[in-house]
Amino acid sequence: MDGGNEQRVAIKLCFKAGLSASETLILVQTACGNEAVNRSNAFRRNSRFRGGRELAEDDERGGRPKSTRTEVNIAAVADLVKNDRRVASRTIAEYLNTRKAVVLRILKVGLGKRKLCARFVPHSLTPERREDQAPSCQDIIAMADADKNVFNKIITGDETWCFACESETKRQNSEWVGETCPRPKKLKFQRPRIKTMLIIFLTFKA
Numbered sequence: 001m002d003g004g005n006e007q008r009v010a011i012k013l014c015f016k017a018g019l020s021a022s023e024t025l026i027l028v029q030t031a032c033g034n035e036a037v038n039r040s041n042a043f044r045r046n047s048r049f050r051g052g053r054e055l056a057e058d059d060e061r062g063g064r065p066k067s068t069r070t071e072v073n074i075a076a077v078a079d080l081v082k083n084d085r086r087v088a089s090r091t092i093a094e095y096l097n098t099r100k101a102v103v104l105r106i107l108k109v110g111l112g113k114r115k116l117c118a119r120f121v122p123h124s125l126t127p128e129r130r131e132d133q134a135p136s137c138q139d140i141i142a143m144a145d146a147d148k149n150v151f152n153k154i155i156t157g158d159e160t161w162c163f164a165c166e167s168e169t170k171r172q173n174s175e176w177v178g179e180t181c182p183r184p185k186k187l188k189f190q191r192p193r194i195k196t197m198l199i200i201f202l203t204f205k206a
């Protein structure tokens with residue numbers, strides 16, 4: 001019988017004798033010295049016996065998680081990211097029963113992905129609204145060509161709502177994207193109870 005199994009049997013006998021986990025730990029440490037199990041292991045084994053476990057031996061382990069970057073793993077990671085671009089690398093590692101470092105290498109080297117935080121934008125213009133703004137921009141360019149000081153005569157005003165809280169952070173909206181893909185966007189739109197409107201006017205001053 002190895003030393004570890006002897007201590008497991010001793011912990012079981014102490015439990016059967018009605019000793020607490022703390023009393024069991026003291027006896028095991030006194031008998032085994034530096035080779036005694038630590039506090040967390042002693043309490044965990046005591047809890048197992050208290051829950052009805054009879055065997056003193058440890059359960060068989062399933063082995064070390066897979067750590068190879070196989071074609072199957074690469075395809076699986078690509079499929080998971082395709083279905084949910086916000087999926088966390090830790091979640092993928094748990095799903096594939098592999099290490100997080102392997103998943104990150106597959107994402108960055110094998111698939112050429114990078115995770116970017118969403119970029120806040122004030123509005124999301126539709127194609128129709130972009131087309132409507134084109135003539136206005138052309139008029140401003142024509143005015144600037146005719147009068148070089150036209151921008152000094154313009155008073156600019158804007159207003160915006162300042163909300164008390166943000167439902168999701170930029171980190172929570174980060175996504176796995178390709179090397180040439182644009183950064184994801186997140187609209188600053190929400191309806192909390194507390195909000196304040198800011199109105200700002202700007203003008204040129206020589």
